[in-house]
Amino acid sequence: MIPIPPSLRLAADDLFRPDGFERGDAVFNWLCTAQQLGCHLPPVWPNDSALLVDLVRIFLMPVFRPGVTVRHSTFHRNPVQMDNFVDTHPKLTADQRQRCVVHLPGEIVRTHVYAAARREKLVLHARDIPDLVFLQAIRDINERDGTWATVDQVREVLTRAGLHGDRQRGNRGQEPLPRKLVLAKARRLEHRGWIDGCTCGCYGGFTLTDAGRESWRELRLGTWTSSSKA
Structure with missing residues (x-):
């Protein structure tokens, strides 16, 4: 039974x-x-x-x-x-x-x-976080709150989307998605010119640039053809 x-x-x-x-x-x-x-x-x-x-x-x-x-x-x-x-x-x-x-x-x-x-999606490296999901998180926070997106806000949205780090079940004191991975992804997208903000490890303050908004639209439509990886 x-x-x-x-x-x-x-x-x-x-x-x-x-x-x-x-x-x-x-x-x-x-x-x-x-x-x-x-x-x-x-x-x-x-x-x-x-x-x-x-x-x-x-x-x-x-x-x-x-x-x-x-x-x-x-x-x-x-x-x-x-x-x-x-x-x-x-x-x-x-x-x-x-x-x-x-x-x-x-x-x-x-x-x-x-x-x-x-x-669920296991995130071991910054490249494991999809570009579209990260850009969408920043865009949603920007539009919802009318201000920039903090690192912790972005991490919360990514966690709700099913992204998580490599951790053992039962260790509830450990972060679901390590902050350093979120920052690493932000640095890569900042290097591309897709987001503005501070990636030093503080609160972040992220917004999408014009190039970032265009890339977000292309990724949603499946027309982004660059072979570079974040």
């Missing part, structure tokens, strides 16, 4: 606190429990937080009334944060938040675990 994975509880009340699901621990703990029950699952960590974001958006968000949005958190340990449009809707009360809970059947979570595992 194939073991049935446990259900996963997602409570909205947790997502209004900075440390609600620290580094995707809701999914990480579910994976550990499933393995202990004998459920053979692919190792998706260190992308547990990206998987948590997907599950919240697909299954928990429909429970909310209009006026509540979900966003990725950069400055808190919780990888998912909730926003209220307070101009048009009052904030949810504690009682309303406590009622927003979903229990996902284990089979549904397992399906998303396998999908997340297929998206």
Whole structure:
């Protein structure tokens, strides 16, 4: 008999606190429990937080009334944060938040675990980070925030895209994607003239140059023909 994975509880009340699901621990703990029950699952960590974001958006968000949005958190340990449009809707009360809970059947979570595992890409060198993904990350941050992209913001986007370094599962103190690899990739693209910013190891401050925006468009269309590698 194939073991049935446990259900996963997602409570909205947790997502209004900075440390609600620290580094995707809701999914990480579910994976550990499933393995202990004998459920053979692919190792998706260190992308547990990206998987948590997907599950919240697909299954928990429909429970909310209009006026509540979900966003990725950069400055808190919780990888998912909730926003209220307070101009048009009052904030949810504690009682309303406590009622927003979903229990996902284990089979549904397992399906998303396998999908997340297929998206994983091991990054050992700067050249392993696709040019298009890196440029897209900077462009999205520039347009979303109206300012430059920091090294840590770019690294967060790359991690959510499934890029991770060579690490052992269970060592949760180690970076999912080493900062030095992000900086190394930035230096290569800066050398090409595709991005502006500082690659000395500080916060970064990256933006796309005119050449970078043109290369981004060509890469998206599949018309970039240069044989150089970043």
